Amino acid sequence: xxxxxxxxxxxxxxEIRIDEVPIPEPGPHQALVKVKACALCTWxxxxxxxxxxxxxxxxxxxxxxxxxxxxxxxxxxxxPGDRVMCSPLNRCGYCDACRNGLDxxxxxxxxxxxxxxxxxxxxxxxxxxxxxxxxxxxxxxxxFEELALSEPLACVTRSIRKSNLKASxxxxxxxxxxxxxxxxxxxxxxxxxxxxxxxxxxxxxxxxKMGADEVIDPTQGGYTDQIKALTDxxxxxxxxxxxxxxxxxxxxxxxxxxxxRVMVYASIYPxxxxxxxxxxxxxxxxxxxTGTVSQGREDVHTAxxxxxxxxxxxxxxxxxxxxxxxxHEAFEAAIKPDTYRVVLTMD
Ligand SMILES: [Zn+2]
Ligand SMILES: [Zn+2]
Numbered sequence: 001x002x003x004x005x006x007x008x009x010x011x012x013x014x015e016i017r018i019d020e021v022p023i024p025e026p027g028p029h030q031a032l033v034k035v036k037a038c039a040l041c042t043w044x045x046x047x048x049x050x051x052x053x054x055x056x057x058x059x060x061x062x063x064x065x066x067x068x069x070x071x072x073x074x075x076x077x078x079x080p081g082d083r084v085m086c087s088p089l090n091r092c093g094y095c096d097a098c099r100n101g102l103d104x105x106x107x108x109x110x111x112x113x114x115x116x117x118x119x120x121x122x123x124x125x126x127x128x129x130x131x132x133x134x135x136x137x138x139x140x141x142x143x144f145e146e147l148a149l150s151e152p153l154a155c156v157t158r159s160i161r162k163s164n165l166k167a168s169x170x171x172x173x174x175x176x177x178x179x180x181x182x183x184x185x186x187x188x189x190x191x192x193x194x195x196x197x198x199x200x201x202x203x204x205x206x207x208x209k210m211g212a213d214e215v216i217d218p219t220q221g222g223y224t225d226q227i228k229a230l231t232d233x234x235x236x237x238x239x240x241x242x243x244x245x246x247x248x249x250x251x252x253x254x255x256x257x258x259x260x261r262v263m264v265y266a267s268i269y270p271x272x273x274x275x276x277x278x279x280x281x282x283x284x285x286x287x288x289x290t291g292t293v294s295q296g297r298e299d300v301h302t303a304x305x306x307x308x309x310x311x312x313x314x315x316x317x318x319x320x321x322x323x324x325x326x327x328h329e330a331f332e333a334a335i336k337p338d339t340y341r342v343v344l345t346m347d
Contacts, residue, residue, distance in 0.1 A: 002023075003022060003023055004020045004021060004022055004023060005020070005021055005023050005125060005126035005127040006018050006019070006020060006021075006125065006126050006324070007019045007021050007058055007118075007122060007124070007125035007126070008058065008059070008060070008124035008125065008324075008327055009056045009057065009058045009118050009120075010044075010047045010048060010054075010055055010056065010057045010058075010059055011055050011056050012050070012053075012055055013048075013049065013050030013053070014048060014049065014050070014328070014331075016048070016327055016328065017056070019118075021125075023127055024127075024129045025069075025071070026069055026070055026071035026074075026129060027071045027072075028071050028072045028073050028074075029071060029072075029073055029074060029131060029132050030070070030071040030074070030129055030130065030131060030132060031067060031069070031070045031071070031074060031076065031129075031130050031131075031132050031134075031135045032067075032068040032069050032070070032127060032128070032129055032130075033063075033065040033066065033067055033068060033084060033086055033127065033128045033129075033130060033135065034065050034066045034068050034126065034127055034346075035060075035063055035064075035065040035086075035123060035125055035126055035127060035128055035346050036064055036065045036066060036083075036144035036345065036346055037063070037064045037065070037143075037144035037145045037147070037148040037321075037343050037344065037345050037346070038060040038062060038063045038123045038124050038125075038148060038343070038344050038346070039062035039063075039145075039148045039149055039151075039152075039341045039342070039343045039344075040062075040330060040331060040334040040341070040342050040343070040344065041061065041062055041151075041152065041341075042268075043059070043061070044059040044060065044061075044124070044331075045331065045334055045335055046268075047059055048331045049331070049335060056118050056119075057118065057119060057120040058116075058118045058119070058120035058121070058122035058124065058125065059120055059121065059122075059123070059124050060120075060121055060122060060123025060124030060125065061088050061089070061121040061123055061151060062123065062148045062149060062150075062151040062152065062341075063085070063086040063088065063121075063123035063128065063148055063151075064083065064084065064085050064086065064138070064144040064145075064147035064148040064150070065083075065084060065086060065128065065144065065346075066081060066082070066083060066084070067079065067080050067081065067082050067083075067084050067135065068080055068127070070132065074132045075132075076132055076135055076137065077137050078135060078137035082137055082138075082140060083137075083138045083139070083140050083142060083144065083147060084135045084136060084137055084138060085135075085136040085138055085147050085148070085150040085151075085300070085304045085307075086123060086128055086130055086134060086135060086136075087134045087135075087136060087150075087151065087154070087295075087297075087300045088121035088122070088123060088128070088130065088134055089104070089106075089109060089121075089134070089294055089295075090106060090108065090109045090110075090111070090113055090131075091103035091104075091106045091109070091133070091297065092106050092107070092108035092109075092111075093133075095107040095108050101296070102296070103296050103297055104158065104292075104293060104294040104295055104296045104299075105293060105294070113131065114129065124324075124327070124344065125346075126324070126346050133297065136150070136300055136301060136304040137304075137308075138150075138304055138307065138308040139308045139309070142307060142308055142310075144345065145314075145318050145321055145343045145345065146307055146314040146315065146318070147304070147307055147308075148343060149307070149314045149317060149318070149341060149343075150300065150303040150304045150307050151295070151300075151303075152178065152179065152182060152317075152341070153182060153186075153303040153306065153307065153312060153314070154295035154299040154300040154302070154303035154304075155179070155292070155293075155294060155295050155299070156179060156182040156183050156186055157186065157295065157299040157302050157303050157306075158292045158294070158295045158296060158299040159183065159240060159263055159265050159291075159292045160183065160186050160187060160190065160240075161299065162263070162290065162292050163238045163240070163261050163263050164238075164261065165187060165190055165192055165237075165238050166190075166191075166192070166237075167190060167191030167192065168191060168192070168193065169192050169193070169237035169238060170192070170193050170195065170230075170231045170234070170235075170236050170237050170238075170257070171183075171187045171192040171193065171194050171195070171236065171237065171238045171239075171240065172194075172195045172196075172197060172227060172236040172238070172239045172240070172252070172255075173187070173194060173195070173196045173197070173207075173212075173239075173240045173242060174197045174198075174218075174239065174240065174241045174242060174243055174248050174249075174252065175197070175198060175241070175242040175243035175248075175266070176196050176198040176200070176203040176204060176206060176207040176215075176242075177203070177242060177243075177340075178317055178340040178341060179242045179265060179266070180196065180198070180207070180240070180242035180243075181206065181207065181210055181317070181340070182317070183240045183242060183265070184196060184207060184210055184211065184212055185210060185211070185312065185313075186312070187240075188211050189311070189312070192238075193213050194211070194212050194213050194214075195212065195213060195214040195215070195216065195227065195230055195231075195236070196212040196214070196215045196216070197215075197216050197217075197218050197223060197226075197227075197248075198215060198216075198217065199217060199218065199219055200337075201217075202338060204217065210316065214230050216230070218248070218251070223248075223251050223252075223254070223255065224251065224254040224255045227255035228255050231255075231257070234257045234258075235255040235256045235257040235260060236252070236255055236256055236257060236260055237257050237259070237260050237261070238260065238261045238262075238263065239252040239256065239260070239261070239262045239263065240263045240265050241262065241263065241264055241265055241266060242265045242266050243266050244266040244267070244268050244269045244270070244273075245269075246269060246273045246274065246275050249262070249264065249275055250275045250276065250277060253277050253278070253281065253287070256281070256285070256287050257285075258285045258286065258287075259285070259286050259287070260285070260287045260288070261287070261288045261289075261290070262287065262288065262289045262290075263290060263291055263292065264289070264290070264291030265291060265292065267293065277289075316340075317340045317341050318340070318341055318343055319333070319338075319339035319340050319341060319342055320333055320339065320342050320343075321342070321343045321344070321345050322342065322343075322344055322345070323344070323345055323346075323347075324344050324345065324346045324347075326344075327344060330342050330344055
């Protein structure tokens with residue numbers, strides 16, 4: 001076994017440096033994982049294409065691999081050779097957010113936890129050194145590409161969980177990108193009736209194929225009228241807004257049921273975006289407006305179990321896989337509007 005490994009670092013627009021880094025020994029409460037698959041999320045795509053410029057940065061946060069070794073005082077259920085999902089989000093465990101059960105928004109998440117020379121989750125690499133709590137065991141017959149997608153599924157698990165979606169409720173999902181479609185599949189699993197609002201015809205068809213009860217085009221006949229017509233005039237019990245369009249979010253309040261919840265899921269509204277909504281229904285109809293980001297440890301645990309026990313089929317969301325050596329090609333494929341997830345695989 002060589003004693004160094006390759007790690008991709010974003011250093012500029014469409015510029016990636018491949019470092020040769022010594023394979024570390026896990027210290028106390030640490031685990032070393034041989035990375036087998038890393039999916040290219042929109043965050044990495046933004047770095048690669050220079051829409052956001054945080055350089056140098058070692059990206060890659062949707063990761064699965066094989067546990068290699070653990071340091072002292074690690075009591076994981078996984079043994080060396082087992083398949084694991086890696087959740088590189090740092091959770092200090094003792095800040096106010098962590099102690100209040102909001103470890104997805106840990107106040108110390110961006111502070112260094114080891115002496116790595118480059119910041120970032122560093123899953124675009126052949127090895128990863130993790131804290132033991134960041135490693136989640138899977139069954140060993142689950143393909144690494146599917147297991148890597150536990151991370152986006154965990155984000156959506158959190159969104160659905162925080163929305164208190166109940167069986168038989170009318171859920172409206174605005175936008176049928178990968179996150180919208182994951183909401184659709186999970187909401188269907190929970191027994192909800194799902195209406196998807198999507199302008200793009202191909203995406204609308206995909207939503208239909210994935211089990212949406214109704215799909216509407218908000219530019220044809222109006223969003224509010226269509227949602228009201230499909231819900232006997234009551235409106236949506238829950239709206240998941242999975243597009244970064246302020247007017248789409250605003251519009252969702254015009255067709256919200258009594259006690260309805262509006263979940264802001266999409267993360268990158270253009271800077272300076274504002275919404276204007278009538279405050280009265282918060283009181284008179286007891287509606288709720290909130291959102292979620294990333295995922296808590298329990299959401300990761302749930303997502304990994306769903307994939308590991310084949311309760312959730314990730315295969316339709318994997319558009320293409322590329323070897324690690326074709327990382328540039330993989331990013332070019334990932335940015336295309338008709339792809340869901342592109343996954344890099346490491347030998
Ligand atoms: Zn992600
Ligand atoms: Zn914390």
